[in-house]
Amino acid sequence: MAQRPKARCDVVVIGAGYSGLYALHKLRDRMGLDVIGLEAAADVGGTWYWNRYPGARCDIESIHYSYSFDEQLQLDWSWSERYSAQPEILAYLNHVADRFDLRRNYRFGTRVTSMEWDDDAGRWRVDTDDGDEIAARFVVAGTGNVSIPKEPEFAGLESFAGPMYATHAWPHSEPDLTGQRVGIIGTGASGIQAIPKLAERAGHLTVFQRTPNFATPLRNRPSDPEEVAATKANYSAVRAAARNSFLGVPYARAEHSALEVTPEHRRQTYDRGWRTGGFAILVESYTDLLVDEQANDTVAEYTRERIRERVTDPAVAELLCPDDHAFGTKRLPMETGYYETFNRDNVTLVDVKPNPIEAVTPTGLRLTDGTEYELDVLVLATGFDAFTGALTRMGIVGRDGQKLNDVWAAGPVSYLGLMTNGFPNLFTITGPGAAVALYNNPLAIEDHVDLATTVLQHMLDNGHETIEPDAQAQAAWREELNQRAHATLFPRANSWYMGANIPGKPRVVMMYVGAAAEYRATCADVVDDDYRGFDFNRAAPSRTPPCSSRG
Numbered sequence: 001m002a003q004r005p006k007a008r009c010d011v012v013v014i015g016a017g018y019s020g021l022y023a024l025h026k027l028r029d030r031m032g033l034d035v036i037g038l039e040a041a042a043d044v045g046g047t048w049y050w051n052r053y054p055g056a057r058c059d060i061e062s063i064h065y066s067y068s069f070d071e072q073l074q075l076d077w078s079w080s081e082r083y084s085a086q087p088e089i090l091a092y093l094n095h096v097a098d099r100f101d102l103r104r105n106y107r108f109g110t111r112v113t114s115m116e117w118d119d120d121a122g123r124w125r126v127d128t129d130d131g132d133e134i135a136a137r138f139v140v141a142g143t144g145n146v147s148i149p150k151e152p153e154f155a156g157l158e159s160f161a162g163p164m165y166a167t168h169a170w171p172h173s174e175p176d177l178t179g180q181r182v183g184i185i186g187t188g189a190s191g192i193q194a195i196p197k198l199a200e201r202a203g204h205l206t207v208f209q210r211t212p213n214f215a216t217p218l219r220n221r222p223s224d225p226e227e228v229a230a231t232k233a234n235y236s237a238v239r240a241a242a243r244n245s246f247l248g249v250p251y252a253r254a255e256h257s258a259l260e261v262t263p264e265h266r267r268q269t270y271d272r273g274w275r276t277g278g279f280a281i282l283v284e285s286y287t288d289l290l291v292d293e294q295a296n297d298t299v300a301e302y303t304r305e306r307i308r309e310r311v312t313d314p315a316v317a318e319l320l321c322p323d324d325h326a327f328g329t330k331r332l333p334m335e336t337g338y339y340e341t342f343n344r345d346n347v348t349l350v351d352v353k354p355n356p357i358e359a360v361t362p363t364g365l366r367l368t369d370g371t372e373y374e375l376d377v378l379v380l381a382t383g384f385d386a387f388t389g390a391l392t393r394m395g396i397v398g399r400d401g402q403k404l405n406d407v408w409a410a411g412p413v414s415y416l417g418l419m420t421n422g423f424p425n426l427f428t429i430t431g432p433g434a435a436v437a438l439y440n441n442p443l444a445i446e447d448h449v450d451l452a453t454t455v456l457q458h459m460l461d462n463g464h465e466t467i468e469p470d471a472q473a474q475a476a477w478r479e480e481l482n483q484r485a486h487a488t489l490f491p492r493a494n495s496w497y498m499g500a501n502i503p504g505k506p507r508v509v510m511m512y513v514g515a516a517a518e519y520r521a522t523c524a525d526v527v528d529d530d531y532r533g534f535d536f537n538r539a540a541p542s543r544t545p546p547c548s549s550r551g
């Protein structure tokens with residue numbers, strides 16, 4: 001393969017999802033920097049480019065699950081549904097790319113395979129799978145928290161003779177499942193969205209479930225023009241309210257403990273949350289659902305009752321009732337007709353917890369007790385190597401030859417989720433340790449990009465060459481993450497929030513557990529306190545030429 005000439009730039013931005021697109025726009029258009037974008041996919045969209053499975057849609061309302069950085073953009077764009085489906089979100093991100101002319105700086109179909117910090121030059125050397133080699137003073141990794149799938153753990157997977165589809169990389173032309181015997185493995189958020197749609201299309205659908213999840217109704221509907229007009233008339237206040245709410249959506253604030261009210265009060269409150277849909281039941285009901293087991297039991301049991309009402313066969317209903325984790329401590333999936341799907345004649349639920357999948361065979365699946373399932377099509381909805389998956393697959397080598405994978409061997413460490421000691425000038429947007437999993441992502445992403453660019457502008461203004469967090473600040477941040485999480489029920493669940501879905505992955509708190517507003521206040525305080533916890537110019541290289549532009 002012919003080598004492309006080495007390129008130089010101020011900043012390499014990796015990823016063209018919500019993070020990368022906004023970062024590229026901000027760095028290039030508002031700060032005047034020379035930016036190269038690298039994206040493994042053939043086009044923009046990130047999550048919404050890859051996850052095209054039937055039923056894929058956001059479960060944060062679209063008027064919130066969208067960018068706020070440009071007033072005219074949010075006034076011009078209208079969402080057709082309360083929770084938009086994947087094609088519409090992808091169309092939106094394409095619109096953003098066109099509107100701000102972002103594609104011209106991207107190299108698509110280009111995966112970063114290694115990145116090494118050169119201390120003498122004060123630059124990252126970024127290598128890609130098509131032979132590019134780019135020297136960049138800064139790298140902004142917008143590589144996503146759920147962008148790398150979990151490696152399937154089933155023997156014989158490659159032997160399956162029929163088509164096999166993964167929800168995270170669904171084919172661009174919809175497969176025809178008419179009359180087919182389809183099997184799906186996985187009942188997390190993606191599986192719960194896909195299963196009702198697959199059941200409508202397949203001849204027969206067999207759902208292989210290891211762990212049932214609590215799911216609440218989405219209550220999607222077409223957008224209400226009056227609501228949209230009211231939001232647009234007042235969008236900046238809506239965004240401010242969202243940013244100051246837990247989850248980054250302006251849900252009403254819960255006021256009472258679930259244990260200080262009567263069972264009737266709880267019933268009415270949970271009924272209201274159930275009717276409202278989305279995260280309302282978790283966020284609006286009571287203050288202690290995520291911190292007190294007894295309080296949580298009340299909403300968990302309420303949900304199990306709703307499942308039992310909706311599923312006709314009591315034995316199937318019991319299999320769908322979670323009993324191994326507290327409500328909301330795994331990523332809460334949202335459903336549309338999920339439970340009724342199991343009342344269909346063409347759907348079978350198979351519990352593979354007591355009788356695990358032993359192997360995929362050329363004609364289907366075999367369980368440990370020897371039971372065989374004949375399948376024409378296999379669908380994998382087995383989740384992601386969340387938070388760290390993308391970053392640990394990029395061959396990142398920092399100062400003094402330290403590998404990120406070694407530094408993170410016992411679990412990721414970072415300061416504010418933004419930077420890691422020993423890896424200068426590398427910003428990880430919504431990286432491990434950031435406020436993201438419990439925060440409406442486009443707003444979390446904008447906040448994090450804004451934090452990174454504030455830091456970067458400070459460096460440019462002051463002639464600093466390098467930045468990285470000091471080890472002490474990083475250790476204190478890890479302590480804060482642990483303390484916050486261990487004051488809640490989250491660490492008890494075997495969830496991807498804890499790295500517990502991947503065999504061998506260290507089981508640590510991967511995210512900031514707290515309200516977005518608290519996290520933002522902490523970040524603002526760090527900035528105001530002269531970038532407390534960051535080291536500038538540690539062993540600053542002497543030969544670094546100045547940045548091409550200081551916007």
Ligand SMILES: Cc1cc2nc3c(=O)[nH]c(=O)nc-3n(C[C@H](O)[C@H](O)[C@H](O)COP(=O)(O)OP(=O)(O)OC[C@H]3O[C@@H](n4cnc5c(N)ncnc54)[C@H](O)[C@@H]3O)c2cc1C
Pocket residue numbers: 014015016017018019020038039040041045046047048049051056057058059060065110111112113142143144145146147190390393394430439440441442445
């Ligand atoms: C099905 C689904 C539904 C979701 N719904 C919601 C929701 O309702 N609300 C919410 O807040 N969040 C939701 N999320 C989370 C979602 O990932 C974020 O909302 C958001 O899209 C993340 O944007 P991002 O740009 O940070 O990452 P991504 O969109 O994941 O983009 C990262 C990009 O980086 C690229 N990349 C990774 N590694 C490399 C490399 N080495 N070289 C080059 N390119 C690379 C990837 O190809 C990808 O395109 C959902 C996720 C999924 C999977």
